[in-house]
Amino acid sequence: MQVTFFGVRGSTPCHGDSVARYGGNTSCVAVHVPGQGPLFFDLGTGARDLGAGQPQDGSFRGTCLLSHLHWDHTQGLPFFSPLHAEGAELDVYAPAQDDGRTVAEVIGQVIRPPLFPIVVDQLPGKVRFHDTADSEFMIGNVKVMARMVPHVGPTLGYRLEWQGHSVAYLSDHQQPHDGSFSVSEGARELAEGVDLLIHDSQYTSHEFATKNTWGHCTIDYAMWVAEHCHVRTLALFHHDPTRTDAMLDEVRESAVVKGESAGFAVLTAFEGLTVDVG
Numbered sequence: 178m179q180v181t182f183f184g185v186r187g188s189t190p191c192h193g194d195s196v197a198r199y200g201g202n203t204s205c206v207a208v209h210v211p212g213q214g215p216l217f218f219d220l221g222t223g224a225r226d227l228g229a230g231q232p233q234d235g236s237f238r239g240t241c242l243l244s245h246l247h248w249d250h251t252q253g254l255p256f257f258s259p260l261h262a263e264g265a266e267l268d269v270y271a272p273a274q275d276d277g278r279t280v281a282e283v284i285g286q287v288i289r290p291p292l293f294p295i296v297v298d299q300l301p302g303k304v305r306f307h308d309t310a311d312s313e314f315m316i317g318n319v320k321v322m323a324r325m326v327p328h329v330g331p332t333l334g335y336r337l338e339w340q341g342h343s344v345a346y347l348s349d350h351q352q353p354h355d356g357s358f359s360v361s362e363g364a365r366e367l368a369e370g371v372d373l374l375i376h377d378s379q380y381t382s383h384e385f386a387t388k389n390t391w392g393h394c395t396i397d398y399a400m401w402v403a404e405h406c407h408v409r410t411l412a413l414f415h416h417d418p419t420r421t422d423a424m425l426d427e428v429r430e431s432a433v434v435k436g437e438s439a440g441f442a443v444l445t446a447f448e449g450l451t452v453d454v455g
């Protein structure tokens with residue numbers, strides 16, 4: 178199982194010398210499993226680079242597990258170039274909404290004129306949306322667990338298992354508003370004992386103090402979840418757009434030491450990073 182990061186940034190893409198090493202694209206992470214089509218988390222702006230390496234001739238077949246519908250996780254959809262060819266097919270699993278609308282309806286109200294030149298159905302490739310709640314299902318040989326997790330609006334985290342190896346993805350995860358450390362039952366089920374936990378790490382404690390209802394968590398909270406849920410490796414992810422490369426280097430240095438003493442490894446996710454799981 179190979180995990181490759183195409184977009185690691187939260188909230189909005191960013192650009193410039195100060196963020197060039199970790200990268201400025203928003204959430205998109207591919208999971209490669211031998212013998213089956215591409216499987217990936219989220220359609221942030223990183224999806225453009227993921228798409229560029231996929232078949233462009235209409236033969237593309239793949240699956241996206243979408244955490245939620247915020248812009249930074251969906252903006253890359255129309256720029257995913259395999260869909261620019263007739264015959265391509267993309268299945269998108271996404272959290273069922275709580276206002277009576279289907280995911281396809283919500284996306285259709287955002288990706289449309291005058292906000293965007295075309296609607297999704299005008300892409301030559303076919304996109305199928307699957308409204309998803311807490312569930313388990315198979316994508317090829319990969320077992321998928323989906324659980325609603327605390328954020329702002331309906332949001333899914335995912336756990337993938339393949340041949341005894343496991344990856345969990347909790348890109349946007351609301352820490353308790355008072356800054357304390359506890360985890361929902363669903364989030365714990367996703368993360369418990371995984372080989373690789375890809376987890377929100379948007380804020381410092383100082384930033385969280387004024388943004389404690391914005392749907393995210395601190396780096397320290399991500400570390401606590403990793404320790405509490407006995408993960409082998411934590412990938413700090415969904416970096417705040419204000420977090421420079423130099424700041425992320427500092428975050429990594431301190432987190433690696435803390436992780437070592439707590440019994441797990443820590444990575445600070447960057448664009449182009451590939452992790453072999455298992």
Ligand SMILES: [Zn+2]
Nearest residue numbers: 187188249349
């Ligand atoms: Zn996000």
Ligand SMILES: [Zn+2]
Nearest residue numbers: 247328349392
């Ligand atoms: Zn979000």
